[in-house]
Amino acid sequence: MEAFVEAGAQVVIADLDLEHARAAADALRDRGAAEAVRCDVQDGDEVGAAVATAVAVFGSLDVMVNNAGIARDATMRRMTESQFDQVISVHLKGCWNGLRHAAAVMREQRSGSIINLSSISGKVGFVGQTNYSAAKAGIVGMTKAAAKELAHLGVRVNAVQPGLIRTAMTEAMPQHIWDTKLAEIPLQRAGEPSEVASVNLFLASDMSSYLTGTVTEVTGGRYM
Ligand SMILES: NC(=O)c1ccc[n+]([C@@H]2O[C@H](COP(=O)([O-])OP(=O)(O)OC[C@H]3O[C@@H](n4cnc5c(N)ncnc54)[C@H](O)[C@@H]3O)[C@@H](O)[C@H]2O)c1
Numbered sequence: 691m692e693a694f695v696e697a698g699a700q701v702v703i704a705d706l707d708l709e710h711a712r713a714a715a716d717a718l719r720d721r722g723a724a725e726a727v728r729c730d731v732q733d734g735d736e737v738g739a740a741v742a743t744a745v746a747v748f749g750s751l752d753v754m755v756n757n758a759g760i761a762r763d764a765t766m767r768r769m770t771e772s773q774f775d776q777v778i779s780v781h782l783k784g785c786w787n788g789l790r791h792a793a794a795v796m797r798e799q800r801s802g803s804i805i806n807l808s809s810i811s812g813k814v815g816f817v818g819q820t821n822y823s824a825a826k827a828g829i830v831g832m833t834k835a836a837a838k839e840l841a842h843l844g845v846r847v848n849a850v851q852p853g854l855i856r857t858a859m860t861e862a863m864p865q866h867i868w869d870t871k872l873a874e875i876p877l878q879r880a881g882e883p884s885e886v887a888s889v890n891l892f893l894a895s896d897m898s899s900y901l902t903g904t905v906t907e908v909t910g911g912r913y914m
Pocket residue numbers: 704705706707710729730731732756757758759760780784807808809810851852853854855856857858859860
């Protein structure tokens with residue numbers, strides 16, 4: 691969000707955790723326009739309302755980043771049906787809800803860029819992530835299908851596959867897991883959230899005007 695606001699975008703942060711979204715929007719407000727709304731991406735009406743807020747407050751919807759995600763890691767021996775369903779629902783249905791509601795506005799505008807957050811886990815599959823890897827691979831297929839549906843309307847759809855990115859979630863991993871993952875990364879370090887944001891910003895902007903249906907790996911060369 692920071693990168694988008696720095697580039698002059700007016701943003702709506704839609705998140706299940708309204709306090710978190712409000713804090714993020716407040717931190718950005720001295721540098722630009724940011725609104726926060728509560729939204730469960732699994733609920734089409736709530737996603738529709740978040741999109742309507744963007745249009746009502748800022749006048750249009752030029753970019754949609756489908757970013758919401760959860761992990762419920764466990765090997766198949768231990769993973770419950772509920773853990774499988776939750777991950778599929780938040781990632782796949784959530785992304786689909788974001789796509790269709792954003793596309794409804796963008797098709798009228800005859801322009802727009804939609805960015806779907808996949809993961810390198812969807813390319814190579816990780817132990818303990820049969821739910822997450824499936825959902826993230828599904829997002830790639832969904833991105834390509836939507837890109838074909840929307841191209842003639844001037845709307846582009848692309849996916850991003852981050853690798854190991856230094857966030858609160860990954861910082862919580864034990865050191866030996868970090869060491870194993872770092873050994874697989876040619877650039878020999880984790881990525882920073884700003885390094886995913888700058889790729890998202892590129893895909894959002896006209897600098898990527900001839901890209902649609904693509905999958906960009908932001909992995910420091912891991913699993914190339
Ligand atoms: N951090 C990484 O290393 C990494 C790597 C690959 C892909 N990704 C993907 O990038 C995206 C962002 O990851 P992150 O590390 O910033 O995660 P994060 O946990 O910091 O942020 C995810 C956000 O999604 C929100 N959310 C969860 N369920 C929701 C729902 N039903 N409706 C609306 N919001 C919901 C959470 O409240 C949270 O604010 C995710 O899709 C994740 O799968 C992250």
